[in-house]
Amino acid sequence: MNQVNVIGRLVRDIELKDLGEGKQVMNNTVAVSTNFKKEGGQDTDFIPIVAWNKTAALMHQYCKKGSLIGLSGRIQTRSYVNKENETVYVVEMVVNTVNFLSSKPKEETHSSIPALSSAAGTMPAQ
Helix, strand or coil: CCCEEEEEEECCCCCCEEEECCEEEEEEEEEEEEEEEECCEEEEEEEEEEEEHHHHHHHHHHCCCCCEEEEEEEEEEEEEECCCCCEEEEEEEEEEEEEECCCCCCCCCCCCCCCCCCCCCCCCCC
């Protein structure tokens, strides 16, 4: 079974890429605090994430740098050849579901944000 659940904060604003034919993707990184302590502070893991289509669009719409989110998905490994003709190996989390855990800023009122589905823990389809 390949199932991963993490809670963390986005390290940068989300950039949604349109791939054509109705496909969208976003890549980002989530900072996840660990239970281990380094000298002078808590240790943090930085986990690369990728989300596709509706999940990517929802994250682009409702998340920004520093947003606290809960993610469920799977680990994926892949490789590609870069411009220097070197093989680059990538390990990343493919996001299947997202829970928006940050409270909305007081200066913003998003009455159009749909409620989370308690059964699935995800944003319902619109």
